[in-house]
Amino acid sequence: MSLHSQYPAISDLKTRARARIPHFVWEYLDSATGVEATQKRNRQKLDQVLLNPSILHGEFDPDLSTTLLGQTHPLPIGIAPVGMSGLIWPGAEQMLARTAARENIPYTLSTVASQLPEDVGPHAGDHAWFQLYPPRDPGIRDDILSRARNAGFHTIVLTVDVPVASRRERQTRGGLTQPPKLTPRLAMQAAQCPAWLNGVRKTGMPRLRLMESYSDVKGTLPSNQHVGYLLRTSPDWDYFKSLRDVWDGPLIVKGIGNPDDAARLTDEGADAIWVSNHAGRQFDGGPATIETLPLVRAATPLPIIFDSGIEGGLDVLRALALGADFVMLGRAFHYGLAALGEQGASHVLDILRQDMISNMGQIGTRSLKELPGRLRVNS
Secondary structure, eight states: OOOOHHHOSSSHHHHHHHHOOOOHHHHHEEEEEEESSHHHHHHHHHTTOOOOOOOOOOOOOOOOEEEEEEEESSSSEEOOOOOHHHHTTTHHHHHHHHHHHHTTTTEEEOOOOOOOEHHHHHHGGGEEEEEEEOSSSSHHHOOOOOOOOEETEEEEEESSOOOSOOHHHHHTTTOOESSSOOHHHOOOOTTTHHHHHHHHOOOOOOOOOOHHHTOOOSSSSEEOOOOOHHHBBOOOHHHHHHHHHHSOOEEEEEEEEOOOHHHHHHHHHHHHHHEEOOGGTOSSOOOHHHHHHHHHHHHSSOOOOEEESSSSSHHHHHHHHHOEEEESSSSSHHHHHHHHHHHHHHHHHHHHHHHHHHHHHHTSSBBBBGGGGGOOOOO
């Protein structure tokens, strides 16, 4: 039986993933902050973006390829950074990096990944991006940048939408700490997930290895106030300028929802804008990213990357139609890993690819550039 017969949608992978990872890991992966209104709003507002069907377009073989920051990709899709990927599925960072290399798409390693850049970069080939939570100490920052570059990471993604630690109440209730510690309660949950537990026995309990290499903090910390938070700062415009001065490769700024910020970043030397609300994990009172996307598009000529709320190929098309040049997914790829291991990540891409082709056929578009012309405009 083919994977598409068993798992035709990302939601099917999500269901299987939940059954294969401990509850405290699931709460870390799937939760947002507050009452999770922003997370729900991301979904609701995406569903309100409608595309007009169109007929009599003949045989159909659409071109899904796109070019971003000088690299051509077969899909306008990449892998977003997720902290502590190795907690969600043991070995996740290397698995995702290999998937990116095979599929010719970007993979973004988080500063708070469970693996070091040196151990992940070689697996990603020419597709390695590094997401930077800005360290307060410029010496630590510059050393991290040097290590990332030497490990093959050619693009930096500065994340700016985490000025303070968010509450993430579900995650806290789940009992996760950093580094993770299997209390009797959590050990009981882990024992019910033998595939996950066997993987952890092989790789070891995940830790924030990069951040720990710059810190002498001992003991366990709340999962939403870990050592990474202790070392980072809330960046300002001077911080961005200093980072631009020391990093001569592509520099993307992630976490943008305000068009004024996008316009200023354009003037200050950013190479791309990443529209995101952190999938609802930081602030529960903001708009959906799909609402802010057209406003940001009008404010900058730079390439725009989009995330938050994407659950299928139709959502990818919606974002592209409203002005995005590229779409990143985080949770979806981790659902795939937890459901099926490394092949699950490739299956996520195949689901997205087939869904895009099917929906482009319905609206009669053979290239991604035609998508804005299919938007339904409400009178």
